Amino acid sequence: MTDLTGHLLVATPGMSDPRFAGALVYLCAHSSEGAMGLIINKPTPQVRFADLLEQLEISHSAPLPDLRIHFGGPVETSRGFVLHSADHSTGEATLRVDDDFAMTASIEILTDIAQGTGPRSSMLTLGYSGWGPGQLEAEIGQNGWMTAPATSELLFGRAHEYKWAAALKSVGVDPAILSTAAGRA
Numbered sequence: 268m269t270d271l272t273g274h275l276l277v278a279t280p281g282m283s284d285p286r287f288a289g290a291l292v293y294l295c296a297h298s299s300e301g302a303m304g305l306i307i308n309k310p311t312p313q314v315r316f317a318d319l320l321e322q323l324e325i326s327h328s329a330p331l332p333d334l335r336i337h338f339g340g341p342v343e344t345s346r347g348f349v350l351h352s353a354d355h356s357t358g359e360a361t362l363r364v365d366d367d368f369a370m371t372a373s374i375e376i377l378t379d380i381a382q383g384t385g386p387r388s389s390m391l392t393l394g395y396s397g398w399g400p401g402q403l404e405a406e407i408g409q410n411g412w413m414t415a416p417a418t419s420e421l422l423f424g425r426a427h428e429y430k431w432a433a434a435l436k437s438v439g440v441d442p443a444i445l446s447t448a449a450g451r452a
Contacts, residue, residue: 268299268404270297270298271294271297271302271403271414272294272295272296272297272298272364272365273293273294273364273365273367273368273417274293274294274414274415274416274417275291275292275293275294275307275414275415275416275417275421275434276290276291276292276294276304276403276412276413276414277291277412277413277414277415277431277434277435277438278290278291278292278411278412278431279410279411279412279413279445280445281409281410281411282411282412283411284411286340286341287306287411289308289431290306290308290309290431291306291307291308291421291430291431291434292304292305292306292307292340292396293305293350293368293417293422295350295362295364295370295395296362296364297403299400300400301397301398301399301400301402301403302397302402302403303395303396303397303398304340304395304396304397305337305339305340305348305350305392305395305396306337306339306340306392306396307337307350307390307392307421307422307427307430308337308427308428308430308431309337309338309427310335310337310338310427311336311337311338311393314336314393315336316331316332316333316334316335316336316391319336319347319377319391320377320381323374323377325374325377325378325381326381326382327381327382328381328382328383331381332380332381332383332385334380334389334390334391335390335391335427336390336392336393337390337391337392337393337427338392338393338394339392339393339394339395339396340392340394340395340396340397341394341396342394342395342396342397343394343395344393344394345393345394346372346393346394346395347372347377347391347392347393348370348371348372348391348392348393348394348395349370349371349372349376349377349380349386349389349390349391349392350368350369350370350389350390350392350422351368351369351370351371351376351385351386351387351388351389352367352368352369352386352387352388352389352419352423353365353366353367353368353369353386354386354387355369355371355376355379355385355386355387356369356371357371357373357375357376357379360372360373360375360376361373361376367417367419368417368422369386376389377391388419388422388423389423390423413435413438413440414438415434415435415437415438416438418437421433421434421437
């Protein structure tokens with residue numbers, strides 16, 4: 268088994284689960300015990316960072332950073348996860364994925380971001396994507412996912428509507444040639 272921690276999963280048009288159609292998932296952990304990742308290209312426009320801070324009674328400094336909130340996956344959708352650059356840690360609540368990226372699931376990081384002392388780059392997701400032992404490998408084997416390297420530009424720098432195509436192009440695949448229908452010669 269190849270460890271895909273720190274890589275991107277790119278949903279193919281053949282992805283059978285509609286929740287993952289067109290999804291780009293950053294894998295925070297992958298082992299023989301399963302996998303955990305965050306969808307990074309499905310923003311939730313109905314939830315704003317300022318409103319979330321108010322609900323959690325977290326004060327903020329002005330100006331408030333433009334932190335977009337995304338649907339991270341169908342598991343624990345009321346729980347928040349911050350995917351961020353590895354220049355910040357809140358101790359045990361931070362999972363350092365690799366030299367470039369980390370993931371934190373604590374209110375402390377939201378306070379740090381609100382006060383302007385958080386990570387250089389970040390995004391917040393509600394929920395996460397999870398796979399049991401062998402499940403992700405089976406989905407990859409059934410051509411539900413392709414893999415691509417993760418870069419700061421892909422995770423934090425692009426508008427969500429371009430991330431999927433950019434990830435495919437990063438591995439030399441033209442998104443226009445992908446199809447959900449099987450052809451006949």
